[in-house]
Amino acid sequence: xxxxxxxxxxxxxxxxxxxxxxxxxxxxxxxxxxEYELTLITAGSGTRYVGTxxxxxxxxxxxxLGPELPHTYASAQRSEAAVTQFRHxxxxxxxxxxxxxxxxxxxxxxxxxxxxxxxxxxxxxxxIAALPQLGPADQTVRLLDVLARLxxxxxxxxxxxxxxxxxxxxxxxxxxxxxxHLQETHTEPVQLEEIAALVHLTPTSFSRFFRRALGxxxxxxxxxxRVETASRLLTTTSLPITDVATRSGFRNLANFNRRFRELKxxxxxxxxxxxxxxxxxxx
Numbered sequence: 434x435x436x437x438x439x440x441x442x443x444x445x446x447x448x449x450x451x452x453x454x455x456x457x458x459x460x461x462x463x464x465x466x467x468e469y470e471l472t473l474i475t476a477g478s479g480t481r482y483v484g485t486x487x488x489x490x491x492x493x494x495x496x497x498l499g500p501e502l503p504h505t506y507a508s509a510q511r512s513e514a515a516v517t518q519f520r521h522x523x524x525x526x527x528x529x530x531x532x533x534x535x536x537x538x539x540x541x542x543x544x545x546x547x548x549x550x551x552x553x554x555x556x557x558x559x560x561i562a563a564l565p566q567l568g569p570a571d572q573t574v575r576l577l578d579v580l581a582r583l584x585x586x587x588x589x590x591x592x593x594x595x596x597x598x599x600x601x602x603x604x605x606x607x608x609x610x611x612x613x614h615l616q617e618t619h620t621e622p623v624q625l626e627e628i629a630a631l632v633h634l635t636p637t638s639f640s641r642f643f644r645r646a647l648g649x650x651x652x653x654x655x656x657x658x659r660v661e662t663a664s665r666l667l668t669t670t671s672l673p674i675t676d677v678a679t680r681s682g683f684r685n686l687a688n689f690n691r692r693f694r695e696l697k698x699x700x701x702x703x704x705x706x707x708x709x710x711x712x713x714x715x716x
Contacts, residue, residue, distance in 0.1 A: 449519030451564040451572055461507040461616055463609050468518040469544060470498045473561045475515055479508025480630050480661050483547045485647040486593035489664050495553060503609060515562045516578060527540030536584035537649040550583065557582055595646045598664035607632040619658040620682040625640060659683060660696045667705040672700050
């Protein structure tokens with residue numbers, strides 16, 4: 434139930450790894466590693482989990498995650514991503530301490546909370562997508578160029594200001610037990626007593642623990658999960674709004690509309706209109 438510690442297996446001793454991840458579905462596999470990770474979604478849609486933040490991903494989604502930041506991607510459909518994992522010293526110890534690389538140094542520092550990039554130029558997306566296909570020398574040059582260009586691109590933090598990556602092992606393990614459980618059960622009623630019991634805490638102690646560790650309340654986090662589930666249903670089905678609310682875990686339509694607007698800055702009907710899907714199902 435706790436996150437898997439993942440270390441890129443680079444047999445040739447290289448300091449980074451670039452690969453294409455293409456699967457029928459991305460399974461929820463909460464993990465972290467000591468490398469930075471640059472991920473560009475090239476096909477498919479699903480849910481991205483980073484720290485305490487839960488967001489829907491679509492083709493073109495681009496994020497840079499700092500070391501030790503727990504994350505995973507989950508989808509029910511075929512998805513594809515170009516992934517590059519690299520160590521801070523992949524170009525040698527102290528390389529990014531040089532004055533001319535100050536912008537990249539600040540970029541990497543900001544990635545401790547994760548960085549999400551909006552619309553980037555098509556040629557930059559193409560350069561990132563092509564990284565797995567290049568030889569080691571060309572990959573190295575291309576990756577440095579990509580980081581230099583991202584350092585001047587608009588970005589926003591992924592996780593909230595209250596979240597700190599990789600707290601103590603005990604805290605992290607408790608949080609990950611809870612996050613995995615909620616990912617599987619958030620559309621059902623969530624009982625504080627039941628969640629607290631998973632990590633052997635009283636409800637009062639658990640509430641304090643969760644807020645200190647994640648910077649948000651349990652209710653806030655569950656609402657994020659439910660709203661993202663609702664977002665998926667709104668764009669992939671033709672279900673009535675009342676059914677979307679119920680299937681996402683909201684038992685009260687007014688509460689659903691309020692929470693959805695808080696997190697998406699628009700009503701569910703507006704979200705559906707703004708995100709038309711090619712194929713809708715009534716299921």
